Amino acid sequence: MDKRLRVPGTSPAAGPPAPRRPLRWLRRVLATALAGGVVAGAVLTLLPGERRHGAAAPPAAGPRAQAPAAVTFGVPAALPRLTALIGEQERRVRVRPRDARAWAVLGSAYVERGRAAADAADYPRAERALRTSLEVRGSGNAEALDGMAALALARRDFPVAKRYAEQALKPAPGRWAAYGPLIDAYNGLGDYEAARKTLDKLMELRTDGAARPAVKARASAVYRDRGWREDAVAQLTDAAAAAGTPVEQAAYLTGLGQLAWERGDLPDALRHFEAAVRLDAGRRAALAGRGRALAALGRTQEALTSYRAAVAGRARAQDVLELGELYESLGRTDSAEAQYDRLRTLVREAVAGGVDEELLIGQFEADHGDAREAVERLRQEWRRQPGIEVADALGWALYRAGEDAEALTYASVATDKAKGGGVRSALYAFHRGVIEGELELTGPARRHLEEALRINPYFSPLWVPAARSALRELGDVPDEPLPER
Incomplete structure (x- = not known):
């Protein structure tokens, strides 16, 4: 058996595999x-x-209170809320086709729904709506530029996300809504010093109360990338405590579960993932995280059940890969291959x-x-x-x-x-x-x-x-x- 490729085989994308060196140490x-x-x-x-060359729960908010915050501040929102907002904005642009803001909100809502549902089919719709907004009012159209930056991030296109986020900040450096996407873009490009400086600027700004938890969550991600585990946990804990909706709180609890998982704290990880699922039963990242923790605890059947719930219907590719590798580790080759096919x-x-x-x-x-x-x-x-x-x-x-x-x-x-x-x-x-x-x-x-x-x-x-x-x-x-x- 070759140490480089655990399995022999040919990639239809690449032709016959290259010759492999003799095995040594491994x-x-x-x-x-x-x-x-x-x-x-x-x-x-x-x-x-x-x-x-993806404590008691606070009261749920309605579409007007929750979904617009998702497209404006990056606050997690429920799929039904986003779909309701999309329907509302589609009706608006049919009546008022020159309403640049309505087109921008519509495009951003498509981006958020595509991310939340792991459905990239929404991204071309988002791009059409956002480009229409820019055509109607290009100069100073910060909302559309924010949406284009968010769309590029959803597509893992960090150079384009950086360009749009920087454009959105130029006319109004005090507009904090564009700082989050810019931080993510810098991270994706490996410019970690720029990401840290941008976070410092964001933390100095006075932010809207509804968006403050999302800002703390963004800070947590940067601190995690710097290796500041305690600071990352503290910021995300504050974000979860201040979240305005159960869906938002579930997102931050999922992040806390992931931080606990990364440091090998299985009980803490499981506790946070299960709390997130109780608040938002369809949160796939929490379901997959729970499966990951249960598998590590040796509770294999429960782990598989949780993973299957995570990949039911429209699934995230990473969750499908994890489930396939769990099956592979158990020697269940047919089940693993089925996940890899998917x-x-x-x-x-x-x-x-x-x-x-x-x-x-x-x-x-x-x-x-x-x-x-x-x-x-x-x-x-x-x-x-x-x-x-x-x-x-x-x-x-x-x-x-x-x-x-x-x-x-x-x-x-x-x-x-x-x-x-x-x-x-x-x-x-x-x-x-x-x-x-x-x-x-x-x-x-x-x-x-x-x-x-x-x-x-x-x-x-x-x-x-x-x-x-x-x-x-x-x-x-x-x-x-x-x-x-």
Whole structure:
């Protein structure tokens, strides 16, 4: 079995797989860790032409109080509220086709509904409405520019999101609504210093009371990326306490569950995910998070039930991938392949809606398909928008393709604070440790593998066993005498 690709197979998108190097350090590790959990030939393939270079609950608010806040402030809103707002604005633009604001609100509502429902079919509708708004009133049309920035973020197009968000801020630097999308755009482009400075400016502004929780949630995300875990938790806890609706509160509780999961605190993660589901039964991220925590606790059947609820109907691609990998770790190959088949369909639909899915495709190909195809895609993605996620994915794909020295360069970007990788990620540390082990950098390899398991001992049902086996393979620190003076 090859250490680079756990499963043999050919990617229809890339032709026959490249020759693989002889196995060295990790042969026994992966063979042992993954025994009984191999899925054959699952490859993410796009259609031709689709390649490209998501306390007591406060009282519920009505559509006029909740959904407009979603499109103006980025406050989470329920799908029925957003659909009601869309219907209202569609009626308005039919009667008043020169109403630039109505077109802008309509386009932004389509963006929010597409994100909330994981349905990229809403994005072309959003773009048409927002461009109509800009045509009717281009100069100083901040609402439409905000909407275009939000649409670009939903499509993972960070350069375009940056351009529109900066345009929205130029005429009115005190308008805080555009700061959030600009922070996300800078993060996606790997410009973390600019993201931090933009957050500082946002925190200095006086914000509307309804939007204050969303601002705190944005701050939490930036603090998390800097490795400031306690600060991230504090900001998001405040946001959840001040949320104006159950749906908004559920979104922030889901974020708290994710923060707890990332630090390996299973009881706290499960508590927050379950609280979120009680407030918003359809919150897919919370359902998937609950499944993740339950699986780590050994409550496998409950975990599968929660994951199945998360992917019922319109599903998020990441949740489908996680469920497939959970099945794979359990040796249920047919069920895993079914999820990977579904993932390919979701990716095609997302790409048709204008979403850049190169990162997800690259991650999937590296672990389940053709590693050289993953490298090709992720190199292009890195040139276009070099964020930490892309650095980690490209480093791991290069390792799987046999390019260990170059792989370590990108793995270092993802994990070294001096290079921007302040986030404490067990997966990133694991990837770096494995790459260092292959390069016979025994000390650093042991240190990063131990760090991965210390950050979160449950970070992946597939890779935690591999991390533990790799550490055993490396052995203990040699008992050597101290050097003489």
